Amino acid sequence: MTTLSNAANATAPKAARRMRRRLPGIGESLVLSLAGFAILFGGWWLLARSGLVPEQVLPGPDAVLAEILHLMRTPFAGSTLQMHLLSSIGRYLMGLALAVAVGLPLGLLMGWSRRVERAISPVFEALRFIAPIAWLPFATLWFGTGIGGPILIIFSGAFPPCVINAYYGAKLIPTPILEASRTLGASSLRMLTDVLAPGALPSIIAGVRIAAGIGWQSLVGAELIVVSSGVGYLMMQGQTNLSTAVVMAGMAAIGVTGFAIDVLLRLIESRIQKGALA
Amino acid sequence: MAQAVRAGRRGRAGMPQVVSRGGLLSFLVVLGLWALATGPLDLVGPARFPSPADFWQSGVQIVTRGYAGGTLLTQVWHSLRLVLFGFVVASATGVGLGLLMGLSPRAEKLINPTFLLLRPIPPLAWIPLAILWFGLGDAAKIFVIWYAAFVPSVINTLTGVRGVDRTILSAAEVHGASRSQLVRDVVIPAALPMIFTGLRLSLQACWTTLVAAELVGAFFGIGRVLMTASQDVNPGMILFAMVCVAILGAGTTWLLGTLERRAMPWRQA
């Protein structure tokens, strides 16, 4: 990572060099990072322990960890923490897959064909400003408490970045390549699979990563309201039971999973970028 | 939400202009299809999706008589006020923290790991906790809105400061700029495009979070209207509230865009 300081070169004038000297060494930065964590967790622990805030409002980090372990063995709100998480991930993957499967081809076609772009982009632009979570009432109306509802909401969150990034990726493909493919007799399907998709790949991957993030967050929103399983549901049950520790355990599970998804996609992204340069 | 950084950069150029003859046409086509599908063709039942007439009646109802405890104006104003307040506070604190972390490697090393730890928890996941802590009133909404906007503000400001062109920095130094002058006249203006990218993402996150929070539980607001309409199985009102949310989002984004152009006159393209 480039910080303001370590990129300054040797010939940089005084103040820039002054900034450079401020760069902590590896040892110091480790100490500082640990200090940061210590302040966060220590402060939290002390505050919980001091009795200034009741345990019910702010359980300490130790209590939350104990709650996580407890939830992993004893079912709460219907099942254990990992089973809730599993049902969340299942829904999430379905919604995301649907958004990718519909969004990417649509975006590529919009980037390729002026006609498709003109027909779709006004409607798309108008729908884009509706927050994904605002689809929730219709999701309930159309699908009840079934699986369709959360999928619709994840879809509406993950769909726009898929379309937009595929669109820009396709726009960035040089016109001669598109024309050459057409003169060689490529059909629309062949254009999509052999020209537009590989040409827009870097942008597509970035889009899928954004979509994955927004989709995960939309899922949480959906689960807070419409379903009867999943981590969001677990948290809502915790809230109704006034059990802050359960709510915090749910937040930790959501955070860790979201982080893991992002790391996984970054890994795939760098793999593909390396492959493209090979 | 680091991925948002790239989204913002891509989003800069924006999608092609909507306001064109072709755009209007495809809009009218959609309106026509809507009227046909819910009216003469009867493809979609009125309990599933409203007809244009249902939509219009719901609009009239909420504007004149009110719905879910207030007229449209009071409901919208309630939500808008919360978003604006949360957004402004979050921008100020977020940009401030981002600048601090960008300018001082020590501060970055101290804060960033903690920040990285909290970042993957989406703002919506804070809603149950906020309700436990602050109840169903405005304080809980402001807290989650603040969190939603705070994170992208910090990340994009930090990215912006890190990306400042070293040549410009050196040039300013050669001309004898002090450290405070450097920050004020070089670092901040140079980071401003990224900062605004962060603010735009923040604003979107604010609306999403507010609607979600009001859906989970609220006394007033446009999300409350949405939830009541859902419970009453009133598709016309649901759609009307959704359109209101979209217009509010688009309107505030437009406002921010105007502010952005004012703040960076040198970026006129």
Added chain:
Amino acid sequence: MISPSTATSGPDIAFRKVSKVYGNAEGGFVALDKVDLTVSRHEFVAIVGPSGCGKTTLMRMAAGLDFPTSGDVLVRDRQVEGPGPDRAVVFQQFALMPWKTVRDNIGFGLKCRGAAPSEIKQVTDRYITMMRLQGHESAFPHQLSGGMQQRVAIARSYAVDPDVLLMDEPFGALDAQTRLVMQEELVQLSRVNPRTVVFITHSVEEAVFLADRIVVMGRNPGRIVEIIDVKSLRLSERWDELPIEEVMDLESFTHMRTRVWKLLKDTKRSTAA
């Protein structure tokens, strides 16, 4: 596609009163004004002219990438309605797909046509050898020099076995040395594999060396100024038997070159007036 046996004896390409106007009829820019041109079977026609004379537009119309405002463009007596594999285009920017290997780029047209993998392999092998690309089959375009990239692009066009080859300044992006080599190779290739060729170029020397006929175009409006026959001169002076550098030294060559140059200069002057 029409197979050679059923082909009529008419010209391979015919432009009939082709006009292209941008903007509205009165205030519009006339890119081409009633252009008439026919290209015979296996003839090599080079088009030269100042920028804005509409030479690229003419070629793109034959390719089916652009359409006339009025007039007809016929390829083998058929109105051109869009791109087709009977016509292949070689672009100045090579237009190779960066994500496909040399072999996959060359075989792309055949793949589009639904050819069997064995056939694709056989044809690509032949052109890889012919264009001296052996050992680079699995390389990606960015790993090749400009000259090699253009050889891949030419091989890709030949691989679909088109009746007509349309080349838009194919050597324009190459350095002078590579350009000479490629010009000679193109001459050799057209001897082994005769094709109807329309070749757009900025280089008068290139046109004189390669073409059977040179079409000199002028601009404002885009039109044909003169069509010069080079074939008879080439045959009588036996250019084909000499290497390119020596041909370019012959008096017959330089004489012809000067003639085309003068024509081009006159068209520019007449535009300025």
